[in-house]
Amino acid sequence: MPASETQGGPPPDDHTDAEPPPPLPEQSDFADAVLAAMPDPVFVFGPQNTLAWGNPPLRQAVGHSAAALRGKSLPELFGKGDAAAVEQALDAVRAGRDTATAEVALLPREGPPRPCTFTARPLSGDVGPPNCVVGIARMAPLSTAQDETLRLERDRLAALYTGLPSPVVHYEVQGGVAIARGANVAFEEAFGVSRSEVVGHDLDALLAPDERLSQAETLTRRAVEEGSVQAEVIRETNEGRRHFRLNSVLFSDSETPEGYAIYTDITEQKEREQTLRDEQAALRSMYRITADQNAPFDDKVRRLIELGCTYLDLPYGFLTRISDGTQHILQATGDHPLLQPGKSCPLSESYCRTTVEQETLLAVQDAAAAGWTGDPAHEKFGLRTYIGSQILVDGTLYGTLCFAASDARPTAFTERERTFVELMSRWASYELEHRRATEQLERQNERLDNFAGLVAHDLRNPLNVAKGRLELVEDTEDLSHLSAIDRALARMDEIIEDLLAITWGGQKLSNEDLEYCDLASLIASCWERVDVPEAGLVADAPPRVRADANRLQRLLENLFRNAIEHGGEDVTLRIGALDDGFFVEDDGPGIPSDQQEEVLKAGYSSDEEGTGLGLSIVKTIVDAHGWSLALTEGRDGGARFEVTGAEVDRE
Structure with a gap:
């Protein structure tokens, strides 16, 4: 083989056996591929000097996508200061120069400007639109300081990340x-x-x-x-x-x-927001239930217990009545066999025992973990979750409102949940107090109606006697009728005095109204007004009593009068001291046990001439002082009245 064929010498004159190189494709795809393969940023600017195309190195250098780059102006790519130099280079090429250069800086999306040598070259109209110019940016290597800045920024970003x-x-x-x-x-x-x-x-x-x-x-x-x-x-x-x-x-x-x-x-935040929404919804429901004036108390309680079970996510809710050491279930929700209406148990075997003892709300998340294992309440009911609050009526324990579950609660009761139960208990207390006051008022109104009828009847009789006798005096001028008129008027005066005593004696007394009274002196004063020589009185060391003197005297007078009216003129009364009061008893026939409650009511009398108000006045005065009155049998079989709850001084 000739040396020229292997060493690159002149080709032989005869090219008939040589295969010609393939022609370069004329499609634009080929041009794009060539430009895209260049390692330096390449620009293609249109007639208005806006970017028409950029290769991947350009996109990487400035940090923009192809779509974001397309249409950008020279100031956006190079800044206002360098845009003029790039524009001069582009114009020079369009004017016929083969190349034109400018030392400028490319503006990346982030970071400092990148210095480069920008070279403009014409783009043949056969390849692209007329007046388009190709630009190539030869990037200057990063300085040590710039490289360190980028490294620090990268490290800070990595540390933050x-x-x-x-x-x-x-x-x-x-x-x-x-x-x-x-x-x-x-x-x-x-x-x-x-x-x-x-x-x-x-x-x-x-x-x-x-x-x-x-x-x-x-x-x-x-x-x-x-x-x-x-x-x-x-x-x-x-x-x-x-x-x-x-x-x-x-x-x-x-x-x-x-x-x-x-x-x-933000899970906890969302849970707090949901908890707040649930609480607001529960409070609105509680308000609607308690404000329903047409619903009876029992229905309101049932709905409130159901609401509490839903809000607290507990299956059992119940209202109790506690009396004489026993817990009685009045209303309940849930299927616990021992927590049903009508069920009862000793208070000592219930969770409510502790609620009552500590006088505050009791909340138990997990009875076993809290040391209730072995407690009679835990053994009997098997409850692991419990929350209950006292219900007080007029300051006295009525019962409890409670919610419970057989399983332990996953979380402790929140302050909002505890307050919710306390609010329900307070409402129950108020509602029961209101119901009791309403019932008392109804009974008082009933007694008042009966009392008014009684008074009208008792006054009408002597008034009719007086009017009739007065007419006879006027017609006959017989003055013997005047004595009957006098007795009728005296009878009316007596009735009016008793009415005033009941009205005045029933008014509540404050501490400022009370003083220590010598009961012996009051007894002597009252006995002087008893014009019955045959009656006897024995005062057995009566104490000093803190009371309103006028009302206490009226009380004694009515007890003396009652004893003489029912025991006879030869009755003997005995007055003595008790630990917290005194007693008055007689040796008369006494009062049958089945009548002892009736005799204290207004209008009751076994004597047609009596007003039936004497013992009612006694009861009214006792109540005004906050004392208690008991009617029993005396030592000689007569009536014995015991007044207790008073402050006494035996000295």
Whole structure:
């Protein structure tokens, strides 16, 4: 073989056996491929000096996608100061020069300007539109200072990324799908996945529940379109579904956008908001129930117990009445066999025992953990969760309102839940007090009606006698009728005095109205007015009593009068001291046991001439002092009245 064929000598004159090189393609795709393959940033400027095309190195240098770059002006690419120099180079090439250069700086999306040598060359009209110019930027190497600045910025970003307490994931969007490229430690811990299980996977499909996948994919598209997105989302974690505030920010809008997604856990905040909404709804329901004036008390209590069970998420609710050491279930909700209406048990075997003893709300999250194992209440009812509060009526224990469960509660009762139960108990106390006051008022009104009829009847009789006798005097001038008129008027005066005594004696007394009274002196004063010489009185060391002197005297006078009227003129009365009061008894026939309650009522009398108000006056005065009155049998078989609850002084 000749040396020229192997050493690159002149080719032979005969080219008939040589194969010609393939012709270069004329399509624009070929030109694009050549320009795209260049390592330096390449620009194609249109007639108005706006960017028509840029290769991948240009997009990488400035940090913009092809779509974002297209149409940018010279000041946007090089800044106002260098834009004029680039424009002169472009104009020079359009005027016929082969090349034109300018020392300028390219403006990236982030970071400092990048110095470069910009070279403009004409673009043949056969390849692109007329008056288009190609520019090539030969980038200057980064200085040591610039390189250090970029390194520090990169390190700070990495430290921020890895050190954030919130979960952070680095992702890129490929074909509209967010593909994870990295995750910090907080992300791995929160979602229960390792970095290797995250990287390369569809982020939305990995974290979003199935029914929320479409929403997650929509947020990814919005982040690409808008550059960032914020939203409240629900994601699957190693602790189940939790609420997050998502902040997704793109830091590169190149052909493959990249960004960071930061997840801030707001589950507790959402739970607090839900708790507040539930509480407000429960309070509104409580108000509607308690404000229902047409509903009876028992119906309101039933609805309140059901509301409390729902709000506290407990199956049992019950209202109790406590009396004589026994707990009685009045109303209940739930299927516990021992917590049903009509059921009762000794108070010592109930949880309410402790509620009553400590006089404050009792809340038990887990009875076993709280040391109730072995307690009679725990053994009898098997309740592990309990919350109960006292119900007081006029300051006296009525019962309790309670809620419970056989299982332990996962969390302790909150202050709001405790307050809710206390509010329900306070309402029950108020409602029971109101009901008791209403019943008392109705009874008083009934007694008043009866009393008014009695008074009208008793006054009408002597009044008719007086009027009839007066007419006879006028007609006959017989003055013997005047004595009957006098007796009738005296009878009327007596009735009026008794009425005044009941009205005046029933008024409540304050501490300022009371003083220590010498009972012996009052007894002597009252006995002087008893004009029955045959009657006897024995005063057995009567004490000094703290009372209203006038009312106490009236009380004694009525007891003396009652004894003489029913025991006869030779009756003997005895007065003596008790531990907290005194007694008055006689040796008369006494009062049958089946009549002892009736004799204290207004209008009751065994004597046709009596007003029936004497012992009622006694009871009224006793009540006004806050004392108690008991009617029993005396030592000689007569009536014995015991007044107790008074402050006495035996000295």
